[in-house]
Amino acid sequence: MRTFIKLSALIAALSFTGVSQAQSTTFGQMQNMIPRDQRAINQFDVKKDSVEFKGISVDLGAAFALQYQAVNSFNDHENLQAPITGYRLNNLENNFNLPMANMTIGAQLFDGVRVNLDLYLAARHHNETWVKGGYLQIDKLDFVKKDFMADFMKYTTIKIGQMENNYGDAHFRRSDNGNALVNPFIGNNVMDAFITEMGVEVYYNRSGFVSMIGVTNSKLNQNVKEIVPGAVTPTTPDQNNTVSPTILAKFGYDKQINTDLRIRVTGSLYHVANSSGNLYSSDRAGSRFYGVMSHAAYTGAGTPAAVADNFDPTANYTTGRFNPGFGNWATSYMFNPFLKFKGFEFFGTVELASGGDFKGTDNKRTVNQYAGDVVYRFGTNEKYYLGAKYNTVTGKLRNSDVDKVAVNRVEASAGWFMTKNVLAKLAYVQQNYQGYSQFTGVNPNDLYGGKFNGLMFEAVITF
Numbered sequence: 001m002r003t004f005i006k007l008s009a010l011i012a013a014l015s016f017t018g019v020s021q022a023q024s025t026t027f028g029q030m031q032n033m034i035p036r037d038q039r040a041i042n043q044f045d046v047k048k049d050s051v052e053f054k055g056i057s058v059d060l061g062a063a064f065a066l067q068y069q070a071v072n073s074f075n076d077h078e079n080l081q082a083p084i085t086g087y088r089l090n091n092l093e094n095n096f097n098l099p100m101a102n103m104t105i106g107a108q109l110f111d112g113v114r115v116n117l118d119l120y121l122a123a124r125h126h127n128e129t130w131v132k133g134g135y136l137q138i139d140k141l142d143f144v145k146k147d148f149m150a151d152f153m154k155y156t157t158i159k160i161g162q163m164e165n166n167y168g169d170a171h172f173r174r175s176d177n178g179n180a181l182v183n184p185f186i187g188n189n190v191m192d193a194f195i196t197e198m199g200v201e202v203y204y205n206r207s208g209f210v211s212m213i214g215v216t217n218s219k220l221n222q223n224v225k226e227i228v229p230g231a232v233t234p235t236t237p238d239q240n241n242t243v244s245p246t247i248l249a250k251f252g253y254d255k256q257i258n259t260d261l262r263i264r265v266t267g268s269l270y271h272v273a274n275s276s277g278n279l280y281s282s283d284r285a286g287s288r289f290y291g292v293m294s295h296a297a298y299t300g301a302g303t304p305a306a307v308a309d310n311f312d313p314t315a316n317y318t319t320g321r322f323n324p325g326f327g328n329w330a331t332s333y334m335f336n337p338f339l340k341f342k343g344f345e346f347f348g349t350v351e352l353a354s355g356g357d358f359k360g361t362d363n364k365r366t367v368n369q370y371a372g373d374v375v376y377r378f379g380t381n382e383k384y385y386l387g388a389k390y391n392t393v394t395g396k397l398r399n400s401d402v403d404k405v406a407v408n409r410v411e412a413s414a415g416w417f418m419t420k421n422v423l424a425k426l427a428y429v430q431q432n433y434q435g436y437s438q439f440t441g442v443n444p445n446d447l448y449g450g451k452f453n454g455l456m457f458e459a460v461i462t463f
Helices: 002-020
Strands: 057-074 100-110 113-122 130-138 156-164 196-204 209-216 246-256 261-272 330-341 344-355 365-378 384-395 405-419 422-434 451-462
Touching: 057 113, 196 246
Parallel strands: none
Antiparallel strands: 057 100, 057 451, 100 113, 113 130, 130 156, 156 196, 196 209, 209 246, 246 261, 261 330, 330 344, 344 365, 365 384, 384 405, 405 422, 422 451
């Protein structure tokens, strides 16, 4: 409630400023900003435009998403021996999930300088309002001196803040809580690369070539507390007492060959030596597939024997995803080809991620992800589409494991843009788990021979 009151007061103050300074303050006169409607589809990285600066301008936007879920889960556990009794996966009802909402507040502060703040008003993991992140975007250096380094800044953009870090191209086609308009499907990638850390990114895009170099402080939650290393054990032989910067890089080519054909190919790097975060578990909004592969309460073989129901969509918010669980250090490469010919689109992901199990080890394991989707858009202004996506992840859960596990997902979808701000989509999804052990310790492993499938409907509104 206090957060809502603060937001209301801020909006009121911005509105009052617009009235009291009508000659110098406008609303919505923003430069170099990707639209929040259908025009945002297949927009990557940053963009330059020719919008004229007319003084300070305020921007306010929002995104809402609602799903109806008709999905159920299965695994291969049968006739488990005592003392295990009553074990089963949760039966999921066909019903609505918690609606999600985002809010964006921004301002054009100077010619070529704008600020952006993103909030989650309601999310699966956090039902209350909280800040996703914010950044300052600089496209001109005229605040230093008129036309300062103008030839360089014509192709350059600088972003500074705690923001969605630009690793790979897949995060430009993912659902970000309420903002699901750019995703032609319901789910994101099974191994979902998304993180918000404090840092700076510098873009240089020219003659079809795109490039970005960035650095972050490798901390999801910011603080200045001393890092005290933990006790040395055989499994954690060298506890780190520092957090190292994360290096981000991207290079590629993006060209509209003619009116019908566009080709884009990029390669991206993410590397961190000592991290407090995790690239594959930092989406605090939560997975789209609620409650899948969760179990009901049962009597287990451990101590204590009672095992609680783990359906809770807030605490167990990553259902349906795969987290490689790298401990402290990681290196990931992502390659993304994109092709659009008239209404036909292809987007691919090849991701090679490696890291260690715990602090102080140089031993590594690699987890590979491959995804490809085909979308056909048709009708006036491509208001309709049909799509299909295949996604597979393979790798070891721990360095010591002999065998790899695999997670495979197939998703087919259909969508209708009722207006450029309103999207309705229907999808069928099936996900399979292979190679998972029958037990985790002494109790059943929910993912043993696991799968879930069913239909999902999603409605999205953005402005």
